[in-house]
Amino acid sequence: LIRFLTVKNIINIIAEIGLETCFIHLTQLLQQEFSRWQSFEKMPRIASHFPYGVIELMPIHDEQFYAYKYVNGHPTNPQRGQLTVIAMGMLAEVSTGYPLLISEMTLLTALRTAATAALASQYLARSNARSLLIIGTGSQAEFLVLALKAVLNIQVVYFFDIDQRALEKFARNLMGYQIELRLCNDVKKIIKKVDIIVTATAKKGQTLILENSWLVPGLHINGIGGDCPGKTELDPAILRRAKVVVEYLQQSKCEGEIQQLDEYSCVELWEIITGKKTGRESNDEVTVFDSVGFALEDYTVLKYFYNLSKEMGIGEEIDLIPKVDDSRNLFSLLCTRHPKFHN
Amino acid sequence: LIRFLTVKNIINIIAEIGLETCFIHLTQLLQQEFSRWQSFEKMPRIASHFPYGVIELMPIHDEQFYAYKYVNGHPTNPQRGQLTVIAMGMLAEVSTGYPLLISEMTLLTALRTAATAALASQYLARSNARSLLIIGTGSQAEFLVLALKAVLNIQVVYFFDIDQRALEKFARNLMGYQIELRLCNDVKKIIKKVDIIVTATAKKGQTLILENSWLVPGLHINGIGGDCPGKTELDPAILRRAKVVVEYLQQSKCEGEIQQLDEYSCVELWEIITGKKTGRESNDEVTVFDSVGFALEDYTVLKYFYNLSKEMGIGEEIDLIPKVDDSRNLFSLLCTRHPKFHN
Numbered sequence: 001l002i003r004f005l006t007v008k009n010i011i012n013i014i015a016e017i018g019l020e021t022c023f024i025h026l027t028q029l030l031q032q033e034f035s036r037w038q039s040f041e042k043m044p045r046i047a048s049h050f051p052y053g054v055i056e057l058m059p060i061h062d063e064q065f066y067a068y069k070y071v072n073g074h075p076t077n078p079q080r081g082q083l084t085v086i087a088m089g090m091l092a093e094v095s096t097g098y099p100l101l102i103s104e105m106t107l108l109t110a111l112r113t114a115a116t117a118a119l120a121s122q123y124l125a126r127s128n129a130r131s132l133l134i135i136g137t138g139s140q141a142e143f144l145v146l147a148l149k150a151v152l153n154i155q156v157v158y159f160f161d162i163d164q165r166a167l168e169k170f171a172r173n174l175m176g177y178q179i180e181l182r183l184c185n186d187v188k189k190i191i192k193k194v195d196i197i198v199t200a201t202a203k204k205g206q207t208l209i210l211e212n213s214w215l216v217p218g219l220h221i222n223g224i225g226g227d228c229p230g231k232t233e234l235d236p237a238i239l240r241r242a243k244v245v246v247e248y249l250q251q252s253k254c255e256g257e258i259q260q261l262d263e264y265s266c267v268e269l270w271e272i273i274t275g276k277k278t279g280r281e282s283n284d285e286v287t288v289f290d291s292v293g294f295a296l297e298d299y300t301v302l303k304y305f306y307n308l309s310k311e312m313g314i315g316e317e318i319d320l321i322p323k324v325d326d327s328r329n330l331f332s333l334l335c336t337r338h339p340k341f342h343n
Numbered sequence: 344l345i346r347f348l349t350v351k352n353i354i355n356i357i358a359e360i361g362l363e364t365c366f367i368h369l370t371q372l373l374q375q376e377f378s379r380w381q382s383f384e385k386m387p388r389i390a391s392h393f394p395y396g397v398i399e400l401m402p403i404h405d406e407q408f409y410a411y412k413y414v415n416g417h418p419t420n421p422q423r424g425q426l427t428v429i430a431m432g433m434l435a436e437v438s439t440g441y442p443l444l445i446s447e448m449t450l451l452t453a454l455r456t457a458a459t460a461a462l463a464s465q466y467l468a469r470s471n472a473r474s475l476l477i478i479g480t481g482s483q484a485e486f487l488v489l490a491l492k493a494v495l496n497i498q499v500v501y502f503f504d505i506d507q508r509a510l511e512k513f514a515r516n517l518m519g520y521q522i523e524l525r526l527c528n529d530v531k532k533i534i535k536k537v538d539i540i541v542t543a544t545a546k547k548g549q550t551l552i553l554e555n556s557w558l559v560p561g562l563h564i565n566g567i568g569g570d571c572p573g574k575t576e577l578d579p580a581i582l583r584r585a586k587v588v589v590e591y592l593q594q595s596k597c598e599g600e601i602q603q604l605d606e607y608s609c610v611e612l613w614e615i616i617t618g619k620k621t622g623r624e625s626n627d628e629v630t631v632f633d634s635v636g637f638a639l640e641d642y643t644v645l646k647y648f649y650n651l652s653k654e655m656g657i658g659e660e661i662d663l664i665p666k667v668d669d670s671r672n673l674f675s676l677l678c679t680r681h682p683k684f685h686n
Contacts, residue, residue, distance in 0.1 A: 006662035011676055041391060048384060048404055053440050055409050057400055061391055066398050072440020078670035082439055088663055096425055097398050097415020104663045110673055142674035166671055173674045319349035320431055320447050327421035328509055330453060331485035331516045333354055
């Protein structure tokens, strides 16, 4: 029997260990997995584009585990009361090919995206960073803010959105989290007061959420919302000026903010983590983490929740593997149950 | 909630409609789907090769449905009492990206492989074909024989294997199916008596299950067991002499029997089905269906069982889609359940 984690199972696991602890663990695990980058067989995700959205498969493996995620992105789903992104994933054992875990990954994707931004920020934000501005308070926003708070010492969060209800939702959800929340009406003005900016808008197309002329020295930017061909948030001048870190160049050059550039000298996250390249080099440097989401992050969160589910005894078991006495006798499964074969 | 089909659900559905009817329907549906070949976005499967096996993802879609299968192939699994092949798959709605069905596919793969061979044989075997020889009586054998019997008028089945227990299992499973079963001790001799040959051995490497000099005019061969790089069953001289039909050339040229050739003039199955190319042209022609298994077959069997499961009310429902009032408020799922966040 294979382990299956439902949405409710994931909620219960997070409730049990606590979201802050979850983010701290996940950031540590991501650091460990990214530091053994060469152990993984990697490929850009396999995307199918439609007029109304995208469907992707994201596989990766090392010598022990094979992981993949199915995920969509349909920006008009909310108009019909549906989620933009739904995801599910599998962790399998490489030595036998047998699935170990099937899990919902809509929540897990939000967790791993946020934890990866937190990990990158540990290497790229100034060590005395205390405040951030988040632009776009949609479905990823609270996860991003709380992950950054969990691993850095964030005390003040400015938040901006063009949608009043998204602002209210964000503020309501984060009440009680010991964060000083400050509504931002003027992005350009607030930028001067913050150490970190997170851009996480849902808008399709090449938008200019941040202009280069607005920036001040020392900023770190987590660019989350530029994540597929044709969808970017940052002024390309920022990318030319800043140290830009990506997850996996081969994928990011098509999907990330850097798709706006003809040439780039960016660094992969694992290179900073292993010390092959340097992260932030001065307090004046502007840095960008150009996040698009990579299969290694799914691998990490699946392995983490697989272990948690075993330790905590949370999860369902599903009947996905045929049980036969003789492995060559698959047909025996049908032998007692085909009364109508002869018609 | 998403529909989920367990191994037991699949067994119950097949029992309800009858295996023969199931093969007849599936062959008809495959014919319909292959005949609209141009409607599908296709790619060769994404294979990860390991010392002990292979793990694959097989995606495909048209404008309405996206389907993929996860499947492994680990030839040494039976030594530990495990199955060589385990598969699971998903059918999703293209317009929203939402999953519709998750299903076991170990059984469904056996069904669709057999039905596709039956479909190809309808176009390639002589119309008066009554007898077949199957070489290799492993886990796929009974499915292949019964699918061919369901759509052609097969009355006599000769069967050969080097493993006595596999022969016994095969004969036992097919008792009562109104087939005249004849044990074959000498392949070369029996070939002269049959109309169709099915090769379905599990042996890795480039083997010579069938030699060209043994063949007689008019034979149709379903080559099932040559299905990954380095694994073939047929004498390459057969492929040079015969009309060879493949599912999808881009995939088959790496995985099928035709990987043994430097140049090939083979036909894709859909071309014969749509009348673009001719199938069998004379009673003397030797024909080969070089089957490796293609994602369109998984798409077809998933759609068929999705509809059956709805009509028959068989299947589980699983909690894989987060339920939120406001699609931007994914975080609300965690709002009532994070007592430990503040530690």
